[in-house]
Amino acid sequence: MNRPMMTLAALALLAGCGGQQAESPMAGMTAEEHARMMAGGTQGMVDSTGDAIRQPVHLTAAQERALGVVYATVTREPITRTIRTVGQIQAPETAIREVTTKVEGFVEALAVNATGESVRRGQPLVTLYSPVLVAAQEELLTARRLAASLDSARAPEAWRNAQAMLEAARRRLAWWDVPDEWIAQVERSGTVQRLLTLRAPAGGVVLEKMVVPGARVMPGMPLYRLADLAEVWIEGEVFEQDLRFVRTGAEAHIEVSAYPGQHLMGRVSFVYPTLDPMSRTNRIRISMPNPGLRLKPGMFATVYLDVALGQAIMVPMQAVIATGERNLVFVREEGMLVPRNVVVGVRSGEWIEVLDGLAVGETIVRAATFLVDAESRLGSTGPAMPGMQHGTVGPAAPLDSSEHRHD
Numbered sequence: 001m002n003r004p005m006m007t008l009a010a011l012a013l014l015a016g017c018g019g020q021q022a023e024s025p026m027a028g029m030t031a032e033e034h035a036r037m038m039a040g041g042t043q044g045m046v047d048s049t050g051d052a053i054r055q056p057v058h059l060t061a062a063q064e065r066a067l068g069v070v071y072a073t074v075t076r077e078p079i080t081r082t083i084r085t086v087g088q089i090q091a092p093e094t095a096i097r098e099v100t101t102k103v104e105g106f107v108e109a110l111a112v113n114a115t116g117e118s119v120r121r122g123q124p125l126v127t128l129y130s131p132v133l134v135a136a137q138e139e140l141l142t143a144r145r146l147a148a149s150l151d152s153a154r155a156p157e158a159w160r161n162a163q164a165m166l167e168a169a170r171r172r173l174a175w176w177d178v179p180d181e182w183i184a185q186v187e188r189s190g191t192v193q194r195l196l197t198l199r200a201p202a203g204g205v206v207l208e209k210m211v212v213p214g215a216r217v218m219p220g221m222p223l224y225r226l227a228d229l230a231e232v233w234i235e236g237e238v239f240e241q242d243l244r245f246v247r248t249g250a251e252a253h254i255e256v257s258a259y260p261g262q263h264l265m266g267r268v269s270f271v272y273p274t275l276d277p278m279s280r281t282n283r284i285r286i287s288m289p290n291p292g293l294r295l296k297p298g299m300f301a302t303v304y305l306d307v308a309l310g311q312a313i314m315v316p317m318q319a320v321i322a323t324g325e326r327n328l329v330f331v332r333e334e335g336m337l338v339p340r341n342v343v344v345g346v347r348s349g350e351w352i353e354v355l356d357g358l359a360v361g362e363t364i365v366r367a368a369t370f371l372v373d374a375e376s377r378l379g380s381t382g383p384a385m386p387g388m389q390h391g392t393v394g395p396a397a398p399l400d401s402s403e404h405r406h407d
Contacts, residue, residue, distance in 0.1 A: 052323070052377045053377070054328070054339040054373070054376040054377055055339075055376055055377075055378075056333075056336040056337060056338045056339070056376070057330075057336065057337045057372055057375050057376050058335060058336055058337070059337065059372075067368045067371050067372070068367055068368045068371075069365060069367065069368045069371075069372065070365075070366045070367035070368065071332065071363050071364065071365060071366060072315070072316065072319065072363070072364055072365075072366035073361065073362070073363055073364075074313060074315065074354075074358050074359065074360055074361060074362045074363070074364060075313075075314075075360060076311050076312065076313055076314075076360050077311060077312070077313075077314045077351075078308065078310070078311050079308075079309045079310065079311065079312045079314060079346070079348055079351075079353055080306050080307065080308055080309065080348050081242075081245055081306075081307045081309055081346050081347075081348055082304055082305065082306050082307075082348070082349070083238055083242045083245060083246065083304070083305040083307065084302065084303070084304055084305075085236040085237055085238055085284075085302075085303050085305075086236060086300060086301070086302055086303070087234040087235050087236030087237075087286065087300070087301050087303055088234065088235055088298065088299070088300055088301070089232050089233070089234055089256075089295050089296065089297055089298065089299040089300075089301055090232065090233045090234070090235055090297050091207065091227040091229060091232065091233070091297045092227070092228075092231055092232065092233050092287070093233075095202075095204065095227050095228040095229070095230075095231070096207070096225065096226070096227045097200075097201050097202050097204070097225070097226045097227070098222045098223075098224070098225050098226075099125060099126075099198060099200070099201065099222070099223045099224040099225075099226065100219075100220055100221060100222055100223060101128060101177075101198060101217055101219065101221065101223065102175070102176045102177055102219050102220070103128075103130045103132050103133050103176050103196075103219060104130060104131075104132055104216075104217070104218055104219060105128040105129055105130030105131075105132070105133065105196075105216075105217055106128065106129050106130075106214065106215070106216055106217070107126055107127070107128060107211055107212065107213050107214055107215045107216075107217060108127040108128060108129050108195055108213070109126070109127045109213060110125070110126050110127075110211070110212070110213055111123070111124040111125055111126065111127070111197075112124075112125050112126075112200075112206060112209070112224070113209070114206070114209065115206050115207070115208060115209050116205065116206060117205070117206045118203075118204070118205050118206075119200045119203060119204065119205075119206065119226065120200065120203045121200055121201070121202050121203045122199050122200060123199060123200045123203075124197050124198075124199055125197075125198050125199060125200055125223070125224060126197075126198050126211060126223060126224075127195050127196070127197050127198075128195065128196050128197075128198065128217065129194060129195055129196075130196060133173075133176070133178070133196055134192055134194065136169065136172055136173055136176075137173075137186050137192040137193065138192055139169045139172075140166070140169035140170065140173065140183070140186060140187065141186070141187070141190060141192065143162065143165040143166040143168075143169045144166055144169075144187055146162045146165065146166075147159070147162035147163050147165070147166045150162050170183060178196065182196070198223070200224075200226060201226075202226060202228060203226075203228060204226040204227045204228035204229065205226065205227055205228075205229055205293070206224055206225070206226060207225045207226065207227050207297075208222075208224065208225040209223075209224055210222050210223060210224070210225075211223040211224070227297075229290055229293050229295075229297070230289070230290055230291075230293075231287060231288065231289055231290055232287075232288060232290045232295050232297065233269075233285050233286065233287055234252075234254065234266065234285070234286040234288065234301050234303060235283060235284075235285055235286075236283070236284055236286065236301075236303050237276070237279070237281035237282065237283050237284070238281060238282055238284055238305075239280065239281055240275060240280045240281065240282065243271075243275075243282050245305070245307040245309070246268060246271055246282075246284055246305060246307070247268065247271075247307075248268055248269065248270065248271060249267055249268060250267065250268045250305055250307065251265060251266075251267060251305075251306070252265070252266045252267060252268060252286045252288075252303050252304065252305055253265065253303070253304040253305075253306070254266055254286065254288060254301050254302070254303055254304075255301065255302045255304075256295065256299055256300070256301045256302075257299075257300065258294075258296075258299060259294070264288060264295075265288065266286040266287055266288030266289075266303075267286065267287055267288070268284055268285070268286060268305070269285050269286065269287035270284070270285040271284050271285075272284065272285075286303055309346065312345065312353045312354075312355075313353065313354045313355075313358055313360065314348070314351045314352070314353055314354070315329065315351065315352060315354055315358070315364060315366075316350060316351060316352075316366050317347070317350050317351065317352050318350075318366065318367065318369060319364055319365060319366050319369055320342065320344060320352060320354075320369075321369055321370065321373050326341050327341065327342050327343070327344050328340065328341060328342070328373070329342050329354075329357065329358065329364050329365075330364060330365040330369060330372050330373070330376070331358070331362055331363065331364050332362075332363040332364070332365070337365060337372055337376070339373070339376055340357055340358070341357055342354050342355075342356065342357030342358055343355040343356040343357055
């Protein structure tokens with residue numbers, strides 16, 4: 001039974017069911033709506049998934065030109081995925097040094113007196129007076145005089161004890177991080193040094209200064225925090241689904257708003273081993289050189305990671321129709337435009353990967369895809385656009401490839 005006959009039978013059943021008079025469903029319809037319903041087309045019909053039924057479409061060369069249909073040949077191309085994240089520039093943890101003292105004392109003077117100053121390795125920072133250090137020097141000089149006064153041949157045991165006392169006094173100063181040259185100078189001169197100068201353990205910039213002249217300092221108290229900013233870190237986050245594409249050593253393109261139009265380069269130096277369960281993101285670290293110290297800790301940066309994924313079948317995004325239930329591409333087969341289900345993968349710019357459903361060398365609709373899809377959904381007998389012919393009306397006329405536009 002064809003669709004018009006099925007429609008009439010259904011209406012008759014509704015009219016006579018249970019002996020009750022039922023109002024005709026055609027009541028209130030316009031003539032055009034009545035004609036469309038009686039035509040029995042597939043317009044508006046859906047399949048088992050709830051998606052609209054689509055039929056193959058035949059277009060003449062003139063119709064293709066009128067609609068702006070453009071074709072493309074399926075090829076296998078290198079695929080690149082770009083991952084974008086925003087991060088903050090930081091001083092490298094490995095390049096941060098804290099200047100402390102291991103003896104109690106008082107700040108006599110500061111050689112570096114402001115945050116932000118640049119220092120070089122070994123540069124004087126602060127001068128301390130320490131009563132404990134003065135007492136330790138006196139013990140050193142006493143042990144040295146005692147050792148020098150004894151004869152190792154006449155009193156070997158006393159001489160050995162004096163040497164042990166001398167070495168213990170030297171070690172005590174060394175364990176307080178007193179420089180060896182300073183200890184040697186005390187022994188050579190035989191004079192106690194009142195002041196001790198603390199020097200920068202590494203070159204860099206003073207991030208923090210926590211001491212002032214005259215202050216009392218205790219063992220372990222931080223005096224300065226220094227950082228070498230010749231290289232900086234950028235800490236960013238990538239989403240969980242992009243994590244598989246991020247590799248240590250991958251190149252990163254960086255842009256900062258302070259230098260618009262300038263493209264900087266860095267590398268992924270570390271991927272953190274834990275995921276944030278709330279944001280579903282994973283932290284990554286980018287290391288990059290910082291000539292001239294132009295990049296300042298605290299600046300925001302935009303990071304782009306271009307990940308090469310090998311070769312794959314790539315088609316333009318506009319060639320794929322996402323219905324909500326499936327992804328469709330119209331393939332030209334023997335003069336017909338046939339809708340075909342495809343499985344898509346990653347997106348790269350204006351292109352998308354096709355994992356299944358297409359083969360290299362096939363011709364697909366690239367432009368005017370939605371117009372072709374609209375005609376396909378009208379069905380084989382539904383009302384068509386003027387001059388259109390559907391795949392089930394009759395044999396399709398061969399397409400003249402010279403009249404088609406290709407990429």
